[in-house]
Amino acid sequence: MYQLGKGRSTEFRFLSYCALPLWRSARLEALPRAILGSQGMVVSSAQKTFYIETFGCQMNFHDSEKVVGSLISQGYRQVEREEDADLIFYNTCSIRDKAEQKVFHRLADFKKLHREGKRFAVLGCVAQQEGERIFERAPHVSLVAGSASYRNLPEMLVQIEGGATRVTGLDDRETDQTFETEFTARGNPHRGYITIIEGCDKFCAYCVVPYTRGKERSRTSQSVLEEARRMADAGYTDIQLLGQNVNSYRDPLGKTSFAEILAAIGELAGIRRVRFTTSHPRDFTKDIVDAIDAVPALCDHVHLPVQSGSSRVLSSMFREYTREQYLERIAWMKAARNREISITTDVIVGFPGETEAEFAETLGLLDEVGYDGVFSFKYSPRPNTPALQYSDSIADAEKSRRLQMLQEHQREIQRKSYQRHLGRKLEVMVEGKNAARGQMIGRTSQNKTLNFTTNGVPEPCVGEYVMVEVTQAFPNSLLGRMVEWAS
Ligand code: 5AD
Ligand code: SF4
Numbered sequence: 001m002y003q004l005g006k007g008r009s010t011e012f013r014f015l016s017y018c019a020l021p022l023w024r025s026a027r028l029e030a031l032p033r034a035i036l037g038s039q040g041m042v043v044s045s046a047q048k049t050f051y052i053e054t055f056g057c058q059m060n061f062h063d064s065e066k067v068v069g070s071l072i073s074q075g076y077r078q079v080e081r082e083e084d085a086d087l088i089f090y091n092t093c094s095i096r097d098k099a100e101q102k103v104f105h106r107l108a109d110f111k112k113l114h115r116e117g118k119r120f121a122v123l124g125c126v127a128q129q130e131g132e133r134i135f136e137r138a139p140h141v142s143l144v145a146g147s148a149s150y151r152n153l154p155e156m157l158v159q160i161e162g163g164a165t166r167v168t169g170l171d172d173r174e175t176d177q178t179f180e181t182e183f184t185a186r187g188n189p190h191r192g193y194i195t196i197i198e199g200c201d202k203f204c205a206y207c208v209v210p211y212t213r214g215k216e217r218s219r220t221s222q223s224v225l226e227e228a229r230r231m232a233d234a235g236y237t238d239i240q241l242l243g244q245n246v247n248s249y250r251d252p253l254g255k256t257s258f259a260e261i262l263a264a265i266g267e268l269a270g271i272r273r274v275r276f277t278t279s280h281p282r283d284f285t286k287d288i289v290d291a292i293d294a295v296p297a298l299c300d301h302v303h304l305p306v307q308s309g310s311s312r313v314l315s316s317m318f319r320e321y322t323r324e325q326y327l328e329r330i331a332w333m334k335a336a337r338n339r340e341i342s343i344t345t346d347v348i349v350g351f352p353g354e355t356e357a358e359f360a361e362t363l364g365l366l367d368e369v370g371y372d373g374v375f376s377f378k379y380s381p382r383p384n385t386p387a388l389q390y391s392d393s394i395a396d397a398e399k400s401r402r403l404q405m406l407q408e409h410q411r412e413i414q415r416k417s418y419q420r421h422l423g424r425k426l427e428v429m430v431e432g433k434n435a436a437r438g439q440m441i442g443r444t445s446q447n448k449t450l451n452f453t454t455n456g457v458p459e460p461c462v463g464e465y466v467m468v469e470v471t472q473a474f475p476n477s478l479l480g481r482m483v484e485w486a487s
Contacts, residue, residue, distance in 0.1 A: 047077045048161075051085035055102055056093025058277060059213075059242055060124055062193040063147055064091045067123065069183030070153050078185075082110050087119050087160070092126035094208050096380035100126050107138040114140035119160055121145070125212035129383060131170050145169030147198070148214050150179045178219050190429070190463035191273075192236045196224050196261065197243035202280060204307075205318045205387040206348065206379060209244055218249050221256035221264075228265045237463070238273040238429060239265055246276045247283035259287040266297035272465065273429065273445060275299045281306065282320045286332050293336045300339040301372075301447045304329065305346035309365030310358035313351055318386070323365065330369050342446035344373035349406055350399030351379045352390035359402050363409050370417055372446065373476075374410045378403050411475045418448075418473040425469050426450060426478075427486045430460045440482070442468060449477040457482060 050071055054064040067089065068078060079085050090106055093099040103126050114120065121143035122134050128146030135141060142165050143156055149169025159167045178198050186192045199214040200207075228239055241262070243249065249258040256264070266274045274297055279288075281304055292298045304326075308314050311322040333341040347362060366374065378399040381388055428442025428450050439451040440459060452468040460466050465486035472479040 047075060048087065049079045049085045050076045050087040050089060051079050051082050052089040052091060053106065054091045055099055056091075056095065056125065058193060058240070059147075059195065059198075059244065060091050060093060062195055062242055063124070063150065063179065064089075065186050065193070066179060066181045066184050067091065067150060067153065068185035069181050070150070071157075072185055073181075073183040074154055074157060082113060082118075085118060087121060087157075088113070089121045089123055092122060092124040094125040094129045094212060094382070096377060097382075098380070100129075104137065107141065111138075111140055119143070121160075123147070123150070125208065128170060128212040129208060132166070132168060135166055143167045143169075146172070146212065146214075147179065148172040148175055151177065172214075174215060176217050178217055180219065180223065186236075189234075190236060191238035191240065192231050193240050193242050194224060194227050194231070195219070195242045196258075197246060197249045200244040201248070202245060202320075203318060203386070205316065205390075206351065206382065206385055208382040208385060211384045213244060216245070216248060218252055220253050221251040221261055222253060224261060225264060228268055228271070232268045232270040235270075237271060237465075239271060239275075241265070241274070241276040243276075244278065245280040245283065247279050247285065247288070257287065259285065259291040262288065262298055263291045263295045266291075266295040271297055273297060273299050275301065275447070277303050279304050281326050281329055284329050289332045289336055289341070292341060293338050299445045299447065300336075301342045301344070301445065302333060303344045303346075306365065306369075307346060307348050308351065308354070308358070309362035310354070313354050313358050316353060316390070317348075317351060323361070327365075327368065340446075342372040342448070343369060344447075345369070345371050345375070347374055347376045347406060348379050349376060349402040350394040352387060352394065353392045354379075354394060354402075359406075363406065366406070366410055366413060370413060371410065372414065372417065372448070374406070376403055376406050376410070414475040418475060418478065420473075421448075421470045421478055422473055423470065425467050425483060426480075427465055428452070428468050430462050430464050430466065432462055433459070439479075442466070444478075450480055451477065452480045452482050454482045460485070 052064055052068060054061050082088050088110065090103050092103040103122060107120065119142045120140055122141055123145050124147060127134065127144045131144060134144050142160050145156060146169060149172040152169055156167050156169055178195065197216060197218045199216045200210045201216045203210050231239060247258055262274060262276065265271060279302060284304060292300065306326055307317055307319060309323055314322060330343065333343060349359065426444045428444055431441045431443055433440050439453055442450045442452055444450050450468055466482050467484045467486050468480040469483050470478050470480040
């Protein structure tokens with residue numbers, strides 16, 4: 001799911017939808033405590049400063065939290081504007097061409113700051129994909145590093161501090177190590193990410209990720225559980241497990257399956273919600289659904305990217321499942337006894353050779369599954385990927401037409417299906433306040449936005465859980481009134 005890729009800094013996504021004063025106090029407390037407690041470091045005014053902006057998926061946002069933690073542990077201080085920073089980091093995404101171009105625009109916009117002695121670093125997928133070519137295109141960049149090399153950031157920073165102008169971290173994708181840091185500067189004190197697997201071995205024909213993030217490597221179940229326990233002790237109630245393909249998680253100690261890790265985290269004292277993303281249908285097993293059905297803290301939401309409703313297109317995408325096999329997994333979820341599992345997906349339209357009839361199969365699949373959300377994209381040819389060799393490409397105008405048609409189709413599905421929530425009492429985690437509307441912002445276990453009024457009752461704080469009765473349904477969100485505190 002790439003819906004978070006709108007922020008201008010790691011903090012933006014929280015500030016953008018939360019009551020500012022609440023977050024300010026939570027965040028400012030959280031960072032120095034982590035640093036002072038472990039390093040006894042004192043913030044001084046002569047400290048070197050950095051700015052970081054993150055593009056792309058949750059994996060990138062969480063990587064940035066770890067990069068921020070590493071930088072702070074090295075004595076740097078985070079600032080909120082490029083102009084105030086000594087070092088400017090862009091953590092980039094190259095999943096589609098549009099995402100890739102953003103970083104070059106940003107580098108051009110702030111090039112003038114280089115003359116003031118500021119240094120620029122490009123991290124993430126564009127860094128890994130373009131490598132040293134970035135120095136040619138943007139000579140004011142001093143550091144280019146892919147995600148598999150962030151473990152070496154402290155050494156790379158020393159080189160930059162020493163005056164090096166072309167530092168790279170690009171050759172580490174075959175490492176068996178994951179990027180675990182002692183210091184992760186989580187931007188949200190209630191909901192936190194844990195990476196359980198990095199990289200991807202699937203090599204879908206359109207996708208650049210296996211080339212930018214390298215081969216799959218899982219963390220040990222022991223270290224995942226320890227991190228979850230530490231987070232629960234620190235007051236986190238909502239944990240999201242991350243990986244390009246969490247279902248292919250393999251415990252290097254051979255002890256625990258993905259479903260077992262999910263259940264174990266869901267049973268930790270203090271943890272109220274556990275989510276995971278992203279899943280691959282081929283590796284999505286029934287024991288995951290059984291775990292959701294059995295453990296109340298596991299959220300009733302699964303994001304299961306389908307990409308196309310046509311088995312022919314799926315085969316040409318190298319997705320390794322058919323429409324029928326995908327629908328079998330959907331049937332497992334719909335058969336859950338104790339839960340209504342909300343299902344969302346990703347779809348690519350205009351993949352090379354996709355016929356009108358095959359596109360219609362995708363529209364039909366949306367009806368058949370009844371998704372609660374679809375992230376849809378026009379196929380974007382990416383460097384190094386097998387699909388580049390496919391000749392029968394589809395014109396951009398036709399891709400746009402299909403995308404619009406699909407989005408309208410899905411909107412209509414959601415306009416009707418969100419009505420099913422009317423009158424229900426749902427638990428939400430409070431995420432913030434929309435002062436202009438006089439509404440609090442909440443998120444349900446199904447990952448839906450449920451805004452609500454409190455009718456004179458004292459407002460709950462961000463991070464608290466309350467029960468809300470749904471009074472209105474829209475295609476992408478719900479509205480209601482708070483009825484009581486959640487137990
Ligand atoms: N073009 C368009 N969409 C893509 N995605 C991945 N690669 C491409 C591409 N080359 C989409 C897929 C994936 C989501 C994260 O991005 O739908 O699930
Ligand atoms: Fe890309 Fe496919 Fe891996 Fe997902 S599973 S990251 S779409 S190659």
